[in-house]
Amino acid sequence: MKNNKAFTFIEALVAMSILMMLVVTIIPIHTLMKQERKVLRDRRLIVSKLHDELQHMVWSNEELQHVSITINQRHVNIEFQLENELIKGCATWENVKQKEETFCLFGKREERWIHDD
Template sequence: MKQNDNGFVMSEIIASFSIFLTIMLTFTPIMYQIVMEEKLMEDRRNLQSLLHDELQIVLSSDQGLPLQEKQTISSTLVTFTFTIETKYIKGCVRWDNEKQTQEKICLYGIPN
């Protein structure tokens, strides 16, 4: 008696589907974490650049220090703070990142 061996067995389909599902369930959180970290790094770069620009304006002007201003950038509330520390002016920016933790970046400049 001859058997027909040309088809898939249900156990092969279940095994291949479980391997596929395992791979997808492993890579989905990793990809989410990568996208989240990319967004955090983009925010840090943009806000550091804005802080640099704001610090240049403060350094070249005669505004009274300490100075604090709040802005909404990309639907995120950020606070710029400028103070005098010894012979430098310290500029900081604070914001709540995508992970709902507060971040702070500071730059220093020598006043004119």
């Protein structure tokens, strides 16, 4: 009878160890994946806004400007500058991991010709 109790105890101990190993590995992985999803979501939204602002700069003859906006609770600085014949638009923000990210897009202003037909 004593051997049976010892076997049950060891079996419970092994089961608990397996459960703890799963918890210790799955929770950090889940947390990391959740954090990375937020980083990618923020990046996608910010790059989309940068693209929209760059399109506006390309199609208008306005002076290049700096824009500070908040996207998804992230403070984003968008700066435009002329590089050769291209407009360079860069967005800079601090991501969920407290790392500074910068993403740049380029656009070219086309000369528009008005034709009298």
